[in-house]
Amino acid sequence: xxxxxxxxxxxxxxxxxxxxxxxxxFGGQKWHEAVVRSYKGGWESHHFTTTRATMITTTxxxxxxxxxxxxxxxxxxxxxVNDGVSSCQCNSVCSNFGDCCGDYEAVCLSCKDRCGESxxxxxxxxxxxxxxxxxxxxxxxDEVCGGGGQGVTDDDLHTITEExxxxxxxxxxxxxxxxxxxxxNSGDLAPGPLFVSVPESALSGPTIAPLMKVQDxxxxxxxxxxxxxxxxxxxxxxxxxxxxxxxxxxxxxTFLHSxxxxxxxxxxKLDEMWFTLYKRKHDQSSSGFEHVFVGEQDGGxxxxxxxxxxxxxxxxxxxxxxxxxxxxxxxxxxxxxxNRYNWEGHMKNIGSMFIGTSPELEMATYTVCFLARPDSLCxxxxxxxxxxxxxxxxFGNLVGSxxxxxx
Numbered sequence: 001x002x003x004x005x006x007x008x009x010x011x012x013x014x015x016x017x018x019x020x021x022x023x024x025x026f027g028g029q030k031w032h033e034a035v036v037r038s039y040k041g042g043w044e045s046h047h048f049t050t051t052r053a054t055m056i057t058t059t060x061x062x063x064x065x066x067x068x069x070x071x072x073x074x075x076x077x078x079x080x081v082n083d084g085v086s087s088c089q090c091n092s093v094c095s096n097f098g099d100c101c102g103d104y105e106a107v108c109l110s111c112k113d114r115c116g117e118s119x120x121x122x123x124x125x126x127x128x129x130x131x132x133x134x135x136x137x138x139x140x141x142d143e144v145c146g147g148g149g150q151g152v153t154d155d156d157l158h159t160i161t162e163e164x165x166x167x168x169x170x171x172x173x174x175x176x177x178x179x180x181x182x183x184x185n186s187g188d189l190a191p192g193p194l195f196v197s198v199p200e201s202a203l204s205g206p207t208i209a210p211l212m213k214v215q216d217x218x219x220x221x222x223x224x225x226x227x228x229x230x231x232x233x234x235x236x237x238x239x240x241x242x243x244x245x246x247x248x249x250x251x252x253x254t255f256l257h258s259x260x261x262x263x264x265x266x267x268x269k270l271d272e273m274w275f276t277l278y279k280r281k282h283d284q285s286s287s288g289f290e291h292v293f294v295g296e297q298d299g300g301x302x303x304x305x306x307x308x309x310x311x312x313x314x315x316x317x318x319x320x321x322x323x324x325x326x327x328x329x330x331x332x333x334x335x336x337x338x339n340r341y342n343w344e345g346h347m348k349n350i351g352s353m354f355i356g357t358s359p360e361l362e363m364a365t366y367t368v369c370f371l372a373r374p375d376s377l378c379x380x381x382x383x384x385x386x387x388x389x390x391x392x393x394x395f396g397n398l399v400g401s402x403x404x405x406x407x
């Protein structure tokens with residue numbers, strides 16, 4: 001009976017051996033069976049029970065695949081990922097097989113923009129003050145982080161977020177008319193909308209107006225790939241330029257540099273961590289910005305933590321507000337709200353967002369927390385009110401999610 005290969009991917013080197021209606025997929029750190037095409041032709045069946053480092057007697061064909069696969073792709077957002085589709089790889093064993101992407105060392109083995117970050121299993125090396133004890137520091141840890149990482153304390157985070165909130169000048173909270181209506185976690189307890197009145201002036205400010213142009217460029221479904229044209233990229237750049245021109249972002253950049261959490265331009269970092277497209281269900285179907293500031297649909301509602309898009313979808317009749325569960329008033333500049341709603345037939349049973357605040361304050365707060373306390377609750381203080389922001393990483397250094405957490 002003939003054995004035919006379904007697929008052979010470089011680096012992960014998994015082979016689908018199809019025999020009738022059976023198809024075995026092999027990959028990861030161990031192979032148990034594989035079918036490898038020999039250089040002389042024909043098919044040879046091999047049995048392996050060893051690790052990747054020793055599992056293949058390389059044939060010219062395999063070597064050809066590896067050398068060809070290591071060209072033309074980047075490790076940005078892929079450090080530590082076992083990716084069987086891409087032509088070059090970005091985890092700790094790619095050097096054993098010669099198929100690392102060209103920027104693997106610069107992106108994955110450096111402490112640039114990572115000093116003091118929490119332990120990240122996906123990263124081949126670490127950049128915090130514990131890495132010396134575990135012998136897993138990146139080679140440039142001492143040079144970039146000064147050997148100590150200048151750890152960020154809770155007080156540091158309370159101070160910087162309060163300073164950014166004080167510098168907030170583009171809040172429109174005082175222009176909004178809200179109606180929270182029924183409080184609860186089941187049923188539709190709100191016959192009317194959450195946003196009763198949002199004047200045009202509230203949406204025409206120097207950072208909210210460009211935000212809305214970028215929000216309009218995304219497809220909510222995680223099953224559909226995003227495609228960006230020149231106009232959309234220009235709108236994205238205009239938004240970044242607008243928020244970087246604010247005192248809020250300047251404070252964030254200064255703080256991140258002072259704590260060795262950022263070595264280059266904050267604008268470049270925002271562009272990378274928030275706007276790099278990545279895969280959730282479909283290739284290039286998502287980004288941190290889309291998830292947090294627009295929202296995504298995957299059976300239910302995923303992300304969607306921005307009030308500007310919330311009020312837009314509600315005004316257009318695509319969002320039905322159900323109820324609220326908790327809130328924190330942030331003086332005269334904003335409010336935190338935990339709520340429930342249905343968006344285009346997709347339910348969000350627990351959501352949270354800032355209301356009335358500027359996009360620069362939200363993005364700056366999320367970014368500081370993402371870099372200082374990734375994948376954890378980050379202490380925040382605004383208008384003397386203390387709460388947390390939760391961030392999640394995806395593909396190592398990209399934003400998976402970020403949102404206010406009401407205690």
